Amino acid sequence: MRKAAWSLAKLKWALLLAAVKGSNQQRIQIGLSLLLSLVFGLSAFGILSTLGQRSASADQILVVLLPATVIAMGLLSSAAGVESTIDARHLAAEPLTRSQLGTGLLVSAVVGPPTLLALLAGAGIAVGWWGTGVVGLVILLAAIVGWLLTLLLFSRTMANLLGAWSTGRFRQVAQALATISALLVWFVVQVLSRQLASWTSERWVQLADIAKWTPPGQLALAGVGSADPAQAALHLLLGLSWLPLLVWLNMVSTERLALSSPRPGSGGRKMRTGFQGLRSGVYAALPQGQVGAITARTIRTKFRTPRQAVNTITALAIGAGIFVVGPLLDGKIGDPRSVMLGGLLFFAVLFDGNNSLGVDGPALWMEIQAGADARVLARAKALSSLLVMAVPALLLPVGLAAMSGGWKWLPAAWILAVGSLMGAAGVSVGSAALAPVAVPESPNPLAAGDTGQGCLAGLMLSLGLLILLAASAPVAGVVLYASGRSALLTTVAALLAPVVGMFLLWGGVATAVGRLSGRESDLVGHITPAR
Amino acid sequence: MKQTDAVNQPVAGWPAIVARGLRKQFGDHVAVNSLDMDIPAGSFCGLLGPNGSGKTTTLRMTAGLLRPDAGQVWVAGHETWTDSVAVRRLLGVVPDPLNLFDRLSARELLQHLGELRGIERSEVTRRSEELIEVMDLSSSADEQIGGYSHGMRKKTAIAAALLHRPAVLLLDEPFEGVDPVSAVAVRTMLDRYRAAGGTVVFSSHAMDLVDRMCDFVAVMAQGELLAVGPIEELRGGGRLEDAFISMIGASPVDPASLSWLDNTAP
Numbered sequence: 001m002r003k004a005a006w007s008l009a010k011l012k013w014a015l016l017l018a019a020v021k022g023s024n025q026q027r028i029q030i031g032l033s034l035l036l037s038l039v040f041g042l043s044a045f046g047i048l049s050t051l052g053q054r055s056a057s058a059d060q061i062l063v064v065l066l067p068a069t070v071i072a073m074g075l076l077s078s079a080a081g082v083e084s085t086i087d088a089r090h091l092a093a094e095p096l097t098r099s100q101l102g103t104g105l106l107v108s109a110v111v112g113p114p115t116l117l118a119l120l121a122g123a124g125i126a127v128g129w130w131g132t133g134v135v136g137l138v139i140l141l142a143a144i145v146g147w148l149l150t151l152l153l154f155s156r157t158m159a160n161l162l163g164a165w166s167t168g169r170f171r172q173v174a175q176a177l178a179t180i181s182a183l184l185v186w187f188v189v190q191v192l193s194r195q196l197a198s199w200t201s202e203r204w205v206q207l208a209d210i211a212k213w214t215p216p217g218q219l220a221l222a223g224v225g226s227a228d229p230a231q232a233a234l235h236l237l238l239g240l241s242w243l244p245l246l247v248w249l250n251m252v253s254t255e256r257l258a259l260s261s262p263r264p265g266s267g268g269r270k271m272r273t274g275f276q277g278l279r280s281g282v283y284a285a286l287p288q289g290q291v292g293a294i295t296a297r298t299i300r301t302k303f304r305t306p307r308q309a310v311n312t313i314t315a316l317a318i319g320a321g322i323f324v325v326g327p328l329l330d331g332k333i334g335d336p337r338s339v340m341l342g343g344l345l346f347f348a349v350l351f352d353g354n355n356s357l358g359v360d361g362p363a364l365w366m367e368i369q370a371g372a373d374a375r376v377l378a379r380a381k382a383l384s385s386l387l388v389m390a391v392p393a394l395l396l397p398v399g400l401a402a403m404s405g406g407w408k409w410l411p412a413a414w415i416l417a418v419g420s421l422m423g424a425a426g427v428s429v430g431s432a433a434l435a436p437v438a439v440p441e442s443p444n445p446l447a448a449g450d451t452g453q454g455c456l457a458g459l460m461l462s463l464g465l466l467i468l469l470a471a472s473a474p475v476a477g478v479v480l481y482a483s484g485r486s487a488l489l490t491t492v493a494a495l496l497a498p499v500v501g502m503f504l505l506w507g508g509v510a511t512a513v514g515r516l517s518g519r520e521s522d523l524v525g526h527i528t529p530a531r
Numbered sequence: 532m533k534q535t536d537a538v539n540q541p542v543a544g545w546p547a548i549v550a551r552g553l554r555k556q557f558g559d560h561v562a563v564n565s566l567d568m569d570i571p572a573g574s575f576c577g578l579l580g581p582n583g584s585g586k587t588t589t590l591r592m593t594a595g596l597l598r599p600d601a602g603q604v605w606v607a608g609h610e611t612w613t614d615s616v617a618v619r620r621l622l623g624v625v626p627d628p629l630n631l632f633d634r635l636s637a638r639e640l641l642q643h644l645g646e647l648r649g650i651e652r653s654e655v656t657r658r659s660e661e662l663i664e665v666m667d668l669s670s671s672a673d674e675q676i677g678g679y680s681h682g683m684r685k686k687t688a689i690a691a692a693l694l695h696r697p698a699v700l701l702l703d704e705p706f707e708g709v710d711p712v713s714a715v716a717v718r719t720m721l722d723r724y725r726a727a728g729g730t731v732v733f734s735s736h737a738m739d740l741v742d743r744m745c746d747f748v749a750v751m752a753q754g755e756l757l758a759v760g761p762i763e764e765l766r767g768g769g770r771l772e773d774a775f776i777s778m779i780g781a782s783p784v785d786p787a788s789l790s791w792l793d794n795t796a797p
Contacts, residue, residue, distance in 0.1 A: 288646075289646075289649075290646075290647050290649075292646075293643055293646040293647050294647070296643075297632070297635070297643050300634070300635065300639070301632060301634040301635065304634040304675070305634050361630065362630035363630045363631050363632045363633070365596055365626070365630060366630075366631065366632065366640075366644060366691065367644075367647060368619070369594070369595075369596070369619050369622070369624055370619070370644045370647035370648050370695075371616060371619050371620065371647055371648055371649070372647055373616065518615075520615075521595055521596050521597060521598055522598060524596060525597070528630070
């Protein structure tokens with residue numbers, strides 16, 4: 001078993017080094033991954049060490065924190081996870097036992113930048129919650145190691161299960177679970193960011209009373225219980241008691257993943273496709289010609305590819321939620337002017353269109369070979385983003401108007417929605433052309449690999465959002481000012497939004513065309529996975 | 532602009548493919564080195580060579596899917612990198628590895644590519660249905676390509692390459708993984724296509740296939756073009772396989788090596 005683990009860890013290390021020596025894009029991905037792990041790790045270290053030493057509710061916070069992080073990592077892994085540098089399915093034919101395969105892949109998962117983050121967070125807990133005595137320190141360190149092992153085992157098991165289900169009979173279940181996981185993480189973050197600061201020590205005590213009944217909660221109790229080493233040791237044992245079960249589950253799920261079908265669409269019931277019904281009517285309404293054809297194909301494959309479908313749904317939920325769920329949570333829906341926020345799907349369009357060329361995959365060569373040049377590709381990507389988000393952008397303000405009674409703000413809301421869609425589609429297509437990232441089509445939704453691909457995509461998303469915010473700020477100022485006068489004036493002021501949106505759309509498409517023109521075949525090289 | 536078959540005409544007097552000083556290097560490895568080659572229009576050309584000889588790289592550079600480090604390629608009189616749109620109109624390509632849109636069905640893929648190439652929708656439908664029928668894909672034509680076997684994927688790719696009736700077909704290992712019955716159908720189609728003036732260039736390891744189908748052969752090894760010309764000339768009155776092996780200087784396996792294969796114990 002040790003040999004297999006060592007060999008897979010070496011393989012992972014070699015693959016990471018190969019990426020460092022690889023293309024500029026791979027170097028940037030690895031560099032970003034390392035940098036972000038370090039930044040987040042140091043932040044976690046600072047926050048945890050300070051919290052542990054200074055907070056009056058430090059012990060309760062730790063008891064809540066450890067189970068919460070395990071659940072959060074499990075959810076995140078469900079949404080983002082099976083795609084890793086070493087695909088278990090490539091090892092299915094190797095003469096490895098279940099335990100060798102499971103242990104080997106677990107050890108290899110430890111090799112990489114995210115481990116830095118985890119270790120720094122663990123160090124933060126050690127510094128923050130170390131009470132007195134060597135025995136207390138030993139138990140605290142053991143609890144931290146137990147927590148890190150729990151994190152690793154739980155998250156990889158969730159990712160394995162979702163990955164295995166995604167290619168079998170339960171593919172729809174897996175897809176739904178991944179979507180729910182992504183949305184749940186986002187929703188919890190929304191709620192926490194609004195309420196965390198107002199939590200009193202009583203609230204922490206209440207939560208800790210619940211969390212302590214979980215194994216990670218027991219580990220936390222062991223860590224904070226240095227005053228009574230015997231009791232702390234008992235908590236430690238209880239906290240570690242489910243690890244054998246987790247190890248077994250991990251090995252079984254790894255084996256299932258290894259034996260699952262590597263190719264989407266195979267290994268399960270085949271899906272029927274066709275041209276009938278409403279969909280064909282929608283596609284027929286698209287403009288004839290190359291742009292229309294690629295737009296139709298993009299929308300069609302988007303909703304048939306689990307990762308892309310989940311991405312779109314999540315983008316819509318998060319994008320709409322930024323302006324809708326937030327005010328709902330804050331109870332501010334009473335302001336009728338909030339109708340105008342409903343259609344501002346900046347984030348949704350950016351998130352949905354993020355890396356839109358990369359997610360097409362190497363099959364894009366077929367369209368390029370069939371005559372689609374950079375101009376056609378850029379226009380089609382922008383058009384598909386606009387079309388996918390247009391319906392919710394126009395409907396959401398209606399929903400908000402129905403809830404708040406602010407019907408008179410609806411015309412302005414629709415105009416703003418059109419402007420925001422155009423601007424975001426432009427920025428999105430520009431960023432997709434500037435940094436196309438190879439993403440193999442995976443049965444796992446939102447899979448982004450663990451070599452920093454997600455970091456690069458996230459960075460482009462953030463930059464796009466910044467550009468949009470900067471460009472929209474003057475429009476927002478004018479509309480806000482006008483909304484204090486009259487709805488009619490606001491509608492007129494809102495007309496600025498499509499002007500800015502059109503400019504951003506033109507700029508984004510022009511950037512994409514400038515970047516890709518004459519280099520279409522290089523684009524195929526960029527988006528063809530190296531592994 | 533609506534594309535018609537008339538647009539897909541080669542420049543008069545030009546060979547189907549002309550390569551001059553074509554070179555591609557991956558890191559320290561020179562995949563193709565100063566390749567000069569003329570393939571006549573209307574020929575059925577087999578590109579032969581052992582694994583890693585540079586066949587796929589040559590085909591990809593010819594198709595405009597891989598930028599060469601040096602040199603130029605002309606397809607039917609159009610330079611691949613400066614006149615790429617014309618070249619793409621003239622070419623039908625089946626690359627290796629096959630990268631298809633897994634989430635489309637074969638019927639949808641053909642419809643999509645036909646529309647991209649500007650062929651009338653009704654004409655695309657007519658051609659698609661015939662190709663699907665001939666390729667024996669009818670029962671799966673509405674299922675997603677991701678669920679196809681390797682052979683079915685290959686047949687779908689060949690159908691896609693033929694759909695617009697290109698002037699030149701570049702096929703990388705077109706018969707690999709295709710069942711014998713479908714292979715006969717593909718061969719018949721290619722023969723008919725060639726008889727009507729089309730040019731086929733395909734890479735293969737199958738000597739008997741090349742021997743039977745081709746009238747022109749190019750042999751590559753270690754990135755170099757060893758020979759190019761009519762198959763009769765290369766054969767030199769003997770068998771193509773013998774000529775090929777003597778050209779690339781393949782060494783038979785030393786009986787003393789691999790002795791561990793003689794033992795049944797692991």
